[in-house]
Amino acid sequence: MSETWLENWPEGLAGLSFEQQGLRLSWAEVHALGRLNGIHGHCFQRSSPEALEGLTARLDDALQRFPQGAFVRLGSRSPKDTLASMLMRNRAFNGAQAVHLLTNGSERIAFELRRCLRAAYTPWIFLRRWCDIPPESEFRCFIREGQRVGVSQYHHDSHFEGLDAKETLECLRERILTFFPLLTARSHVTTAVFDLVIPRGGDGPVTLLELNPYGAPTDPCLFSWSAQDMDDTLRVRTATGEIARIRLSH
Incomplete structure (x- = not known):
């Protein structure tokens, strides 16, 4: 499956991200999750209660490593399209909560599980150390053939006070330029979209944070997927709704 999925990250690349633990699902667990999730449930076989009970117990054991809770997702994507996800912020403290997040009517989870069924590939669940991430700290970095071609504010419809200030943009540029060689040296892919957390104030x-495939349907944020638009600038939203940009290359 996709090289961007968490289970395919090399150790060095994973070391640049949050502490995490992956659990590979059995086919019985895949069908049990898909059936309970309810979206396209007919695509999944009925399974015994023991399948989910065993998975819940495995998740309970793994979550002992994360006393502050963990962000729950598949290796490919998270179930962020449900009310439960919004209320719980995809954070689980025990196995039952983790299973609930993955089986609460998520179209995203249903799509991924069905995709894995078609490919005869058993997917993974990942638990990632919980961290509160201010939305203004998330950025999307576009890399094509080993070259950085742009960085955008991730929550691109919002203006964050001070983010478009010249000194803030200069600080962000320096942090990106310092991190970029480390990222490319450890990455197993040369063309992808890398989501980064860059704390304010240094x-x-x-x-x-995660990797996504380069190109549609990945959101280009403040760019477009036109090759001419990828001009190695850092882009953020201003208070007037315009786009402030600064060239990353010196």
Whole structure:
């Protein structure tokens, strides 16, 4: 399956991200999750209660590693399209909560499980150390053939006070330029979209959040997928709704 999925990250790349633990699902667990999730449930076989009971117990054991809770997702994507996800912020403290997040009517989870069924590939669940991430700290970095071609504010419809200030943009540029060689040296892919957490004010390390395929349907944020638009600038939204940009290359 996709090289961008968490289970395919090399150890060095994973070391740039949050502490995490992956659990590979059995086919019985895949069918049990898909059936309970309810979206296209007819595509999944009925399974015994023991399948989910066993998965819940495995998740309980794994979550002992994360006393502050963990972000729950598949290796490919998270179930962020449900009310439960919004209320719980995809955070689980025990196995039952983790299963609930993955089986609460998520179209995203249903799509991924069905895709894995068609490919005869058993997917993974990942638990990632919980961290509160201010939305203004998330950025999307576009890399094509090993070259950085743009960085955008992730929550691109919002204006964050001070993010478009010249000194803030200069600080962000320096942090991106410092992190980029480390990222490319450890990455197993040369063309992808890398989501980063860059704390405001230079406090704390730059952290890799996730990888996505380069191109549609991945959201290009403040760019477009036109090759001419990828001009190696950093882009953020201003208070007037316009786009502030600064060239990353010196």
